[in-house]
Amino acid sequence: MTIRISRRRLLTTAAATSIGVLAMPYLSRAADRPQITHGVQSGDVGADGGVVWARADRPSHMMVEVATTESFSHAKVLPPIAALPESDFTAKMLLENLPAGQETFYRVRFRDLAHPAISSEPAIGRFRTAPADRRDVSFVWGGDVAGQGWGINPDDGGMVTFATMRRHRPDFLLHSGDTIYADGVIAAEVKLADGKVWKNVTIPEKAKVAETLDEFRAAHKYNFLDDNVRAFNAEVPIFVQWDDHEVTNNWSASKQLPAAYKERSIGLLAARSARAFHEMYPMRESLAEPGRIYRTLHYGPHLDVFMLDERSYRGANGENQQTAYGPESYFLGPDQLAWLKRGLLNSRATWKVIASDMPLSIIVYDDAANRSGSEAFAQGDGPPRGRELEIADILRFIKSAGIVNTVWLTADVHYAAAHYYNPDKAQFQDFEPFWEFVAGPLHAGTFGPNQLDNTFGPEVKFIKAPGQGQQNLPPSAGMQFFGHVRIEGATGQMTVTLRDRADVALWSTTLDPRPGKPG
Template sequence: MAKRPGPISRRRALQGAGALAALPSLVFAQTAAAARPRLMQGVQSGDIGIDGATLWSRADRPSRMIVEYATKESFSTMRRIEGPLALEATGFTSRLRLVDLPPGQTIFYRIAYADPATAGATSDWVQGRFRTPPATAADVSFVWSADTVGQGWGINPDIGGMTIYEAMRLLAPDFFVHCGDTIYADDPLASEKKLPDGRVWKNITTDAKSKVAESLAEFRGNHLYNFLDTNLRRFNAEVPMIALWDDHDVVDNWYREKHLEEDSRYREKNVSVLARRAERAFREFMPLADGLDGPMRLYRKFSFGPRLDLIRLDMRSFRAANGPNRQAVAGKDTAFLGLEQVGWLKQALKSSTATWKIIAADMPLGLVVYDDWRRKSGSEAVANADDGPPLGRELEIAGLLSFIKRENIRNVHWLTADVHYPATHRYDPARAAFQDFTPFYEFVSGPLCAGGFGPNALDGTFGPQVVFQKVPPPGRFDLSPLEGSCHFGHVKIDGRSGAMTVSHRDASGKVIHSLELMPS
């Protein structure tokens, strides 16, 4: 028999009344918290130079961006700016360009979002920082790599996620160059992927990463996936990014005339349509200096004081269709950077007074990258595998290299990625079929979180030779991050002597090769 309840004491009655009285306050607090915007993707900065820096974040609903920044972490003296609205039309992202910043200073910033429709509904502040370029010949350092979440290797919670971002952060670089494939829009993720030795790689999965990206929402979802990684968000809050794009930001080996009739995964077969949607998502989620309206112009020079100019290129937007790449005369079918970008690049190099002019490209110059690697046909990059005088896209690069020599522009070197293994190449006219250029180095790194491949063959047109490379063991293809596929590069320039040290590093940050160059 159930026990009958006894009489309620005065104390119990008062306690109950108190709980009931507190209940509306609790409900109100929960409702108020739910009404406040949130910054689920954290904050990031980018496109940093002597002319300013871009701050970026994303809200989870329509809201107004608010930025506070200062030269002291205490924010005891700070400036406050009401930024743009984050709206559905921008994927709820927003950005703000800071200008007139003091040189050689750490800038502390914090971002919040305010709901314009609800008074007092403001998110928590999320803080970040970056260091402005020096005005004098001071030390400068940066890291670079490419290829995030490729070949089915995603965010693995069992190993702590993409820990390579933490290894880069611990070096405290002034900025990070992402050389492209910021997402793998054409590479869905499964929850598990088996390694040859029987181990199982486990992925965090989302709906957007369950299929190839075709709609704008799906391209946005690919970018959002990367922000699930704690290492990446912490890195973004401390290291400004200079971002390039490459093929997997849209689809493998894309050019605007490409069609996907033979790929059953795609309902949208027109790559130019996919590229427009992918470009929109890229511009929304990268901390670029330019806005979202008008044509995208990625190529840009970033100055970091007297010792360094970093020059970003765009090897995707202006290229002609991939093909045999053997034309004897330059024309519209041999375009890779395109006439306008090449003209701009020449003037950027000629006008630079920095000790080092480093060109950041999304593809290598002398490595053979086939459009169809199975048949070893067509060219996806510059080299055409014939080892002879410049033909096709090589004509554009030959003209650029001749210009650099003719104008006596010193200390120009290239850094890039794309091929999923680290390497250092020295281009020497004494070894080349085309000899009208000054020797230079090309430094290759990557991937950040993707499969390991290589080595690719070197084309002899510009005389490259391997100084260093680290590739998978013979017969191995798609080496996993657990097997050492992931790498990044680190550049450090000594402000006093001008010496530049370039090191290749594994995912833990361990140096696997280093080269010191003195300015000529």
């Protein structure tokens, strides 16, 4: 459930109301109070505000105070919102019409619905609204969390990459998907190649694949048990999208579920997963299409982020060799493709970041063991076929419309790379050169590298991946990767840096913005 708060209401809440709520009595025994179970989050922050999220342990009212100072002097108390069993006691509040470029602090409590005099201890978070002026913008991105059985290991410092990213004080995290591994078991111990033992924090729900709504919810809540993740979430807003492992590996409507699943309907699993996904993240929800994940996030004059959904509308994961566009070759689907074109055409931001949960030219097989079927865009060398027809269409449109400064950011393949797309090296050449940057995993097994296809002429400018015979490296091996983007306010230059969990800058490039057509 989401509540909207107008700026007028936010800024004119009576001081007496604030005092009355803050002065409510508490029981002396902390165990009798509601608990905030998994920290706080903010997300989908724009120039006018953002969404805040928290979860209680019982039916409660979520109460939020908002201030522009860390001391919470002159804090405004917002009307409460219910956290009920139907949403697993999660609640989201949309704070609107805040000043642009404003450091905003929020304090969350939960008030017991059965005993209104009893409230939780507070939890505090912060975010900065997007700028209205051309100030510097900084953000991080990556994907793939708690995959391949690598969960929270306190002996290894937990999910270390989140602590590393937090030290950069980014404006937001662009989470490229595989936020969970609903199809992955988290065992108490995993024996490593060197004979040592990786020891996971475990919960009962992660002893099997997720099938019920509560099991999907539990997979998200498992990640929030990590101290690094909770500290990061309290300070850094998240722009989140999903990929396959929120449901199961390589899922599409044609997915044949393995024997580990008692539930045989992929559609039902996807529906349960989607509900849990929306409950667990601070997303601005679509009124036009409830549950929609693709959306545009405007982050000041220099940046628009186009968040894609490459799962909900795709055709079957078949061979995808069609030469004519139709339902079998859908990946984004016609409606999302039209939305992306409109958004790019209307954007006045210096940079248009296209957040794609899957890379454009890295070949990912649906059946990796037999090297068959198509999971991603890439269909192999040659002219565009199958799902590549959508990419050819959007690249041709970008060129013909005179749209400049597009950058693609992605994850999924569990290694770091930088690809420069050169039409002179491509089979399909009707596009302007552009960059694609790949980051991840944030906390999962490290794999790769994968084969590239030549349809759109990718040139590998950088790659960091395990060697032969070293697949599925644990996080403790250090090959966990994230990307960092900095846009300089004065010049509009974009610097992209690929880093590892130790914060070593592995590779970097600075891109100069090109002037666009007058608009």
